[in-house]
Amino acid sequence: MDTASLLNGVAGGVLIGASAVFLMGMMGRIAGISGIVSGMLYEPVSSERLWKGAFVLGLVLGPLMLTLVAPQWGNVAGVAEGAIGAPVASVPVMVVAGLLVGLGTGLGAGCTSGHGVCGMARLSTRSIMATLVFLACGMATVFIVRHLLGGGA
Known part of the structure; x- marks a missing residue:
C-alpha cells in the first residue's frame, strides 16, 4: 500500500466519523444507512424525510464530486481508464x-x-x-x- 492510499483511507475514515458525530450531536440520530434509507422509503411523510434525503444524496454526490474535482483521489480501480473498475x-x-x-x-x-x-x-x-x-x-x-x-x- 502506498502513502496516498493510506492517506485517502484515513481521510475517508475521519469524514465518516465526523459525519456520524455531527448527525448524533445535531439531531440525536444514528448514522445507520439501512435505517435512514428504510425510514426514507417506508415511514410516513414527515420532516425526517428531508434530512434523510439530504444524507443519502450526499452519499451519492460526494464521490461523484470528488471524481470531478480530483479524479486521482477517487480512483479505486488501480488503472487510469476507470474510476471504480469493471x-x-x-x-x-x-x-x-x-x-x-x-x-x-x-x-x-x-x-x-x-x-x-x-x-x-x-x-x-x-x-x-x-x-x-x-x-x-x-x-x-x-x-x-x-x-x-x-x-x-
Whole structure:
C-alpha cells in the first residue's frame, strides 16, 4: 500500500466519523444507512424525510464530486481508464448479493455503519456482537467464494 492510499483511507475514515458525530450531536440520530434509507422509503411523510434525503444524496454526490474535482483521489480501480473498475460479478450475482445484504440488515436490526461505526463507538454490546457477526460472515463468504468455489481474484 502506498502513502496516498493510506492517506485517502484515513481521510475517508475521519469524514465518516465526523459525519456520524455531527448527525448524533445535531439531531440525536444514528448514522445507520439501512435505517435512514428504510425510514426514507417506508415511514410516513414527515420532516425526517428531508434530512434523510439530504444524507443519502450526499452519499451519492460526494464521490461523484470528488471524481470531478480530483479524479486521482477517487480512483479505486488501480488503472487510469476507470474510476471504480469493471464489475467483478455478473448482474444476477450482484442482485442476489444486494438482496442478501438487505435481508441481513433487517435481521441484524442495522448495518455496518449503524452498528460498526456508531454502535461500537458507544460501546453497545449489541452492536459489537452484530459487527463481529458481520465480519465473520464476510470472511466466510470470501473463503467460500475464493477457495471452495474457485472464484474471485
